[in-house]
Each structure stands twice: as structure tokens, then as C-alpha cells.
Amino acid sequence: MTAPHAQASPLQLDDIQGIVLRDRPSPYVGTYILLRVDDPGAGRRLMGRLADLVDSAADWWQPELPALLNVGLTYRGLEALQVPAASLNTFPEEFRQGMAARAEFIGDTGESAPARWEPPFGTGQVHVVLSLLAADQESLAVVLERARKAHARLPGLQVVYRQDFYQLSTGRTTFGYKDGIGNPTIEGSGAQAPPGDGPALKAGEFVLGHPDETGNLPPMPEPAELGRNGTFVAWRKLHTRVAAFRRYLRENSGGPEQESLLAAKIVGRWPSGAPLVLAPEHDDPALGADRGRNNDFRYESDPHGTLCPHGAHARRANPRDSQIIGDVRLHRMIRRGTNYGPPLPAGALDDDGADRGIVFVFIGSHLDRQFEFVKSQWLNDGNFTGLGTEKDLLTGDNDGTGDFTVPQHPVRRRLHGVERFVITRGGEYFFLPGIGALRWLADDN
Numbered sequence: 047m048t049a050p051h052a053q054a055s056p057l058q059l060d061d062i063q064g065i066v067l068r069d070r071p072s073p074y075v076g077t078y079i080l081l082r083v084d085d086p087g088a089g090r091r092l093m094g095r096l097a098d099l100v101d102s103a104a105d106w107w108q109p110e111l112p113a114l115l116n117v118g119l120t121y122r123g124l125e126a127l128q129v130p131a132a133s134l135n136t137f138p139e140e141f142r143q144g145m146a147a148r149a150e151f152i153g154d155t156g157e158s159a160p161a162r163w164e165p166p167f168g169t170g171q172v173h174v175v176l177s178l179l180a181a182d183q184e185s186l187a188v189v190l191e192r193a194r195k196a197h198a199r200l201p202g203l204q205v206v207y208r209q210d211f212y213q214l215s216t217g218r219t220t221f222g223y224k225d226g227i228g229n230p231t232i233e234g235s236g237a238q239a240p241p242g243d244g245p246a247l248k249a250g251e252f253v254l255g256h257p258d259e260t261g262n263l264p265p266m267p268e269p270a271e272l273g274r275n276g277t278f279v280a281w282r283k284l285h286t287r288v289a290a291f292r293r294y295l296r297e298n299s300g301g302p303e304q305e306s307l308l309a310a311k312i313v314g315r316w317p318s319g320a321p322l323v324l325a326p327e328h329d330d331p332a333l334g335a336d337r338g339r340n341n342d343f344r345y346e347s348d349p350h351g352t353l354c355p356h357g358a359h360a361r362r363a364n365p366r367d368s369q370i371i372g373d374v375r376l377h378r379m380i381r382r383g384t385n386y387g388p389p390l391p392a393g394a395l396d397d398d399g400a401d402r403g404i405v406f407v408f409i410g411s412h413l414d415r416q417f418e419f420v421k422s423q424w425l426n427d428g429n430f431t432g433l434g435t436e437k438d439l440l441t442g443d444n445d446g447t448g449d450f451t452v453p454q455h456p457v458r459r460r461l462h463g464v465e466r467f468v469i470t471r472g473g474e475y476f477f478l479p480g481i482g483a484l485r486w487l488a489d490d491n
């Protein structure tokens with residue numbers, strides 16, 4: 047979101063978890079702590095303590111918050127807390143099934159299949175995630191202490207996984223591109239939508255208890271004390287095959303300039319974040335760094351994709367005003383991706399065996415028509431934009447036989463042999479309750 051200003055918000059910002067509205071600091075460091083609840087009483091006590099410890103979205107436009115603690119629960123986690131069945135049954139089907147059960151549909155197949163995920167993902171052992179994000183190590187230590195207090199002396203809780211993350215010194219993803227630029231603006235949050243991105247989206251797309259873009263209230267877990275001001279998260283650990291990606295660029299280009307142009311065509315933006323439709327020939331770091339301009343564009347000037355291909359990652363993931371099948375506004379999500387692992391040294395073309403990538407956090411009220419739809423219909427298929435079975439080159443579940451089309455005059459260019467550059471190492475769907483709902487969860491309902 048851009049150009050925030052402190053105005054009265056009709057949203058209950060102090061009841062919404064901070065991660066929904068607050069952007070990551072830059073630079074950032076952090077960690078995800080995943081817990082299993084073996085004793086329902088301990089789980090409920092944890093929720094009660096967290097109600098006083100997690101950060102809300104109040105005053106989210108103030109940049110100075112040094113650290114952020116937030117919490118989510120899987121469906122199995124809600125069960126482990128012994129939330130009554132009458133309430134569990136009101137959660138959406140895809141959330142109840144969990145991410146692993148949705149693997150085929152969202153393209154987690156082959157090397158990305160749940161059978162090959164890191165334990166404990168997809169096993170039902172992940173119940174709670176604590177997300178700790180800070181501006182520096184010192185602030186992280188403070189928020190870690192807060193998280194430790196939350197689960198200290200509760201023997202019925204086990205830490206089952208931990209994933210540290212941090213912003214690379216380049217401020218970019220492991221592939222070398224700036225990420226997290228295109229994010230939707232929420233109506234009533236106090237943020238102003240950049241003109242190119244259309245009007246702000248109805249709050250119900252991202253916060254339960256408010257009308258969404260259809261004009262209806264999204265299905266909300268019951269009772270209202272539990273569902274209100276909550277939202278859902280698709281959390282994914284994605285390993286990036288940076289060396290293979292670089293080799294693919296090299297093999298399909300005639301020199302460094304062509305290589306960086308091809309990479310920009312694949313992503314839809316240059317490494318600095320400058321959008322291809324505004325900077326079609328060369329990177330423009332000043333544009334990439336300008337938050338007032340780097341997201342202020344549409345695709346109307348580029349109906350044939352000669353500036354930014356229809357198959358570019360960012361154009362697929364948010365086609366904006368492109369002529370496509372479907373209503374773009376029903377498929378937006380808030381992204382809070384974080385990098386993990388060491389960067390591959392510049393210029394290296396051989397894999398060094400290190401685990402590196404992105405932990406993606408996609409936030410929205412509708413896991414099915416937001417995250418799952420974008421992943422299955424827009425990234426892993428091309429029919430919506432006339433590309434047939436062509437998948438996203440960057441993140442699609444390609445198998446070495448994929449194509450990538452670059453529209454250009456006089457004839458388009460078609461690349462072949464696209465392999466899989468991103469592997470899912472694990473993931474879960476979480477419910478991100480409102481802060482009042484944490485108190486409801488703490489009670490013996």
C-alpha cells in the first residue's frame with residue numbers, strides 16, 4: 047500500500063493483527079516458530095497470553111514499530127485447542143482440508159509434492175505459527191523474548207520447526223528481483239490506492255466481518271467473536287533454483303543485455319522493481335525505488351504484450367486491466383514474502399547445494415478464490431489470457447517441457463524446455479484470528 051495517511055479508520059485496527067496492514071521494515075530480520083499443541087489447556091493458555099502480546103494494526107502507517115509478533119492457527123491447531131465442533135464446521139472447506147490435501151490442485155506435484163516436504167509440514171503436527179519480524183537483531187531479540195514468554199512453562203507445547211529469514215543486502219529476492227511492490231489497498235485502512243491499481247478493494251476481501259467485492263459478507267467462522275477481524279494465510283516455504291534459472295537465461299540469450307531483458311520479460315519488472323510497461327528497454331532504478339510511481343501503471347497501453355508479455359509473472363499474478371477471462375478484483379491478496387538462506391554469489395552458474403528461497407505469506411479472506419485460484423488458474427495455466435497450457439516460467443509447476451512466449455515484432459519468440467525453478471518445501475494454511483478472538487480461544491468454550 048502506498049501514501050498512507052493518518053485518518054480515522056472505520057476498521058477496528060486495534061483488533062486486526064499487524065501483519066495484515068503493516069509492511070515489512072527494510073532491512074528486516076525474523077523467524078517463524080511452529081508449535082504443536084499436545085495439551086488443549088496449554089494451547090488455550092498460550093492464546094490468552096498472546097492476546098496481550100501480539101501486535102495489532104493500530105497506527106499501522108507509523109513506521110517506527112521496531113518489531114512485530116503475530117500468530118496463526120491451522121485447522122488441526124483449532125482442533126487441538128478443542129474448539130467446539132459447531133464452530134470448527136463453519137471454517138471453509140479448503141482450510142479444513144489443509145494445504146497438503148490441496149496439493150494436486152495448486153500444483154504441488156513431483157518434487158514439490160507433500161510426500162517430499164520437510165517434516166513436519168503436511169503431517170498434521172503444525173498447529174500454531176508465531177511470526178516474528180524486526181528491523182534488526184536487537185529488536186528481534188526483544189520480540190523473541192516476548193514469544194518465549196508466551197509459551198514458557200507450558201509443557202503441553204512443542205516447538206516443531208523454526209525458519210529464520212532476513213532481507214538480503216541487495217533488498218531483492220534470491221533470483222535478484224525486488225519483490226513485494228504490488229500489494230492491494232484496503233478500503234477504509236487509511237491508505238490511498240495508486241491510480242494505476244484501480245480503487246481500493248473492499249475490506250471484506252482481507253478482513254472478515256466486512257462486505258467484500260461481491261457486496262456480500264465473506265463466509266465467517268462462528269461465533270462472530272471468533273471470526274470477526276480474522277483472515278486466512280497461505281504460508282509456503284519455496285526453494286529457488288537460482289543457478290538453473292541463470293543458466294536458462296544464458297542459454298536463451300545472446301549476451302548480458304539480452305539476458306537481463308529476457309529476465310525482465312519473465313518477471314514483468316526489472317531487478318530494481320521498475321515495471322516493464324513503464325521502462326520497456328532498460329532498468330530504471332529511480333523508478334523502481336519510487337513508491338509513488340513503481341506501482342502506478344496499467345496494461346492498457348500494451349494490449350499485445352509487446353512491452354510486458356501476458357505470461358510475465360507479475361502480469362499473470364495481477365493482470366490489472368488486461369483483457370482476460372475473470373474479474374481481477376476477486377483474486378487479489380496481500381503478500382508478505384521473506385527471504386531465507388544465503389544468496390548465490392553473483393555470476394555463479396552452478397548450484398552450491400545451499401537451501402535458499404522465499405517464505406511466502408499470502409493473506410486474504412478467501413483462500414479458494416484468492417491464493418488457490420491465482421496459483422492454479424493464472425500461474426499454472428495460461429487459458430485465462432490466451433496462452434493455452436503455458437505456465438508461469440518463474441514459479442509454475444513446469445517439467446522441462448514448458449514454453450514461454452515473448453510477443454514482439456515482426457514475429458513472437460517462443461522459448462522451450464522450461465523446467466521448474468521453484469520447489470515447494472512445505473506449507474500450511476493458517477487462520478489469523480482477530481486479537482479479541484485470541485481471548486475467545488483462550489476460554490474453555
Ligand code: HEM
Pocket residue numbers: 219221223224225226227228229284286313315319359360361363364379381404406417420421425440441468
Ligand atoms: C519463489 C516464488 C516467487 C518469486 C521469486 C516471486 C517474485 C515476484 C516478483 C519479483 C514480483 C514483482 C514485484 C512485485 O510486484 O512485488 C512478483 C509479483 C507478484 N507475485 Fe510473485 N513470486 C513468487 C511466487 C508467487 C506466487 C506463488 C504467487 C501467487 C500465488 C505470486 C503472486 C504475485 C503477485 C500477486 C504479484 C504482484 C503483481 C502486481 O500486483 O503487479 N508470486 N513476484
